[in-house]
Amino acid sequence: MATVSDGQPRSPGKGPAGANKALSAALRDAGCSYASLALRVNELGRRQGTDSNYDKASVTRWLNGQQPRGNTPELIAAVLSERLGHAVSPTDLGFLPDQQRPVVGRALVYREDLADTLHTLAELGSTDISRRSLLGAVPFVAGALTNPQRDWLLWLVEHAGDHDVTHLAPVTDGGPVEQVHAMISMFDQMDNHFGGGGVRTSIVHYLCTEVVPMLQRRGTPPHQQRLLYAAAARLAAMAGWSSYDAGEYGLAQRYMTQGLRLCAEGRDRVLGGQILAGLSHLATNLGRPDEGVALARAGIATAKDSGSPLGLMRLYAMSARGHAARGRSGETAEALKLAEQQLDASRGAAQESVWVRFLDHHYLQAESALCFRDLGLAAQAERTAGESVDANADRRRRQAISRSVLATAHLQQNRLDEAIGTATKALDTLSAVHSERSIQALRDFRKRLEPRSHEPLVQEFERRSRPVLGAVA
Structure with missing residues (x-):
């Protein structure tokens, strides 16, 4: 892991007379203190592989014109984009472009x-x-999700009367x-x-x-x-x-x-809906389920008249994922019900856009299992995740994720032996699949083992999983 402390020297002419007024204005508009900015930059950097130790003195130096090292300007922009609710770039904040x-x-x-x-x-x-x-890593910027949603929906309104939708x-x-x-x-x-x-x-x-x-x-x-x-x-x-x-x-x-x-x-409104579903999935899994639900809603508005029930099924499933991550069981149940209705309405993959033909009952099972896991509905998670595992032998990533969810469902029902056995099978699957999403699902299970870390079975799983999942944080 790279370590970052201070920035580069000021450019000639920088200093009090050439203070970074853009950064100062952004901090003021965001209501962000020097200490909270430094703390959040350090947190975001650690998530992305950079171990930094910035503090309020560091922020003072940036305001005086110092250029931070590496990808720190991107991290600062990501933090302030979140606080401001719209995207700002490092250049917008007065940092020198590279x-x-x-x-x-x-x-x-x-x-x-x-x-x-x-x-x-x-x-x-x-x-x-x-x-x-x-x-270093390019940061995910939750605040930048608003612009594409707005401009896409404006395009959608402007072309509401078009009948030349491409079904491909x-x-x-x-x-x-x-x-x-x-x-x-x-x-x-x-x-x-x-x-x-x-x-x-x-x-x-x-x-x-x-x-x-x-x-x-x-x-x-x-x-x-x-x-x-x-x-x-x-x-x-x-x-x-x-x-x-x-x-x-x-x-x-x-x-x-x-x-x-x-x-x-x-x-192509079907594909537009699917891209919004992808952004929704990304936002929810990165801890912004509010944005995940908003993106799914934009996708539903996009695809509702596209003639693609399977595409809508996926979008309602993404809406359910966001609601479940926020602990909203009623909204989750309603979204899953609507997803089931769209699945039933489909006349089969051959009648759908080529972009959504991979979607089926087993896809909805896998997403439903994740919802039930997040809501703590262990019996329902066990049933749907188990069916997903059985149905997806040829889709290793989906099977690995569903096995991890199934292991969590066993654990939630205090069946430790079954939980560890299922998680070990997921671990074996990961040896053939290069998928961070699968790894994160198994890390979620491992984190839930922490209250039982003293038990030999748990200790052995932790030892076996470390080469794939990394050390326990």
Whole structure:
């Protein structure tokens, strides 16, 4: 773990006469004290692999014009974005830009300028692959989720009367759209089998070096161009999901945000809803279930007239996940009921958009099990997680997560032997899957073992799991 203490020397001319007025104004508007800013920056940094010891004296130096080291300006911007309720970049806060910061800041924004979106996506992918100037983790910024929701919903209202929604039946013309769909299918198979961490770089490379240049060429027929934009949006969402699965939460947020903008060019409301579902999942799992519910609601508004019951089923499930994380059992039950109704309304995968054909009863079981776990409904969690485990032998990531939920359900019913046995099977599955989401689910189970840490069975599981899950925090 990297350790950070002080920043770089002031640039010539900095000091009291050149104090950082932008940072001072942001602190004042956010009602944020020097000490609380420093504490939150340290906390956020530790989550992302940087051990810092900033204090209120550090903040005073920043206000006097000192440039913090590494990715600390991004962390400061993330903290103040949360407090202010809207996205601010390091440059907005008066920090000197470097090669990395412009694209990391731009990629959080849903922009009207399509050429700028394509340039941002290509630059983000290039920087990501080469790790050029990516100093530490790129932070997840909860406050930046508002902008894409607002601009997407404004687009939705402006195109409310359109009847040219793309449902994207399989393309068979042998052209570039069919080729991109074939690559998407291959990436999907690899992701399901090995986890997002194993395929992430390939997705990003293909999107940014092959597909974005296709979109920048002139002369493509309009219908084919629209299909290409939708396929690119799907790839950007996949880059986001695979980044999420690799523990790169800030990159996941940025790829999904840019994917949502491309989705508007593709006029694909089904896919737009699914990208919002991905952002909802990310927000809820990172401790912002309020944002998770809001994003799911935006997705429901997007997909309600798209002719995709399966897409709506997933969005109601994401709404349920957010409500469950907040301990709201009534709202969770209502959202799961609506998800079941949409599942029953579907006429089968073949009648749905290609983007949601993987969704089925077993998907809803797995998400419901997580809701029941979070609400402490152990018997219901055991039943649904057990059914999910049995149904998903070929989907290792989903099976690993459901096994962890099942282990928690056993533990909640004071059946320690069964809990440890099930968790051990989940641990064995993780040896073949590179998935941070699966690891986090098992860490959640391990944390629940802490009150029984004196028992030999628990101690043995902790010893066996340490190489995969890391040491107990």
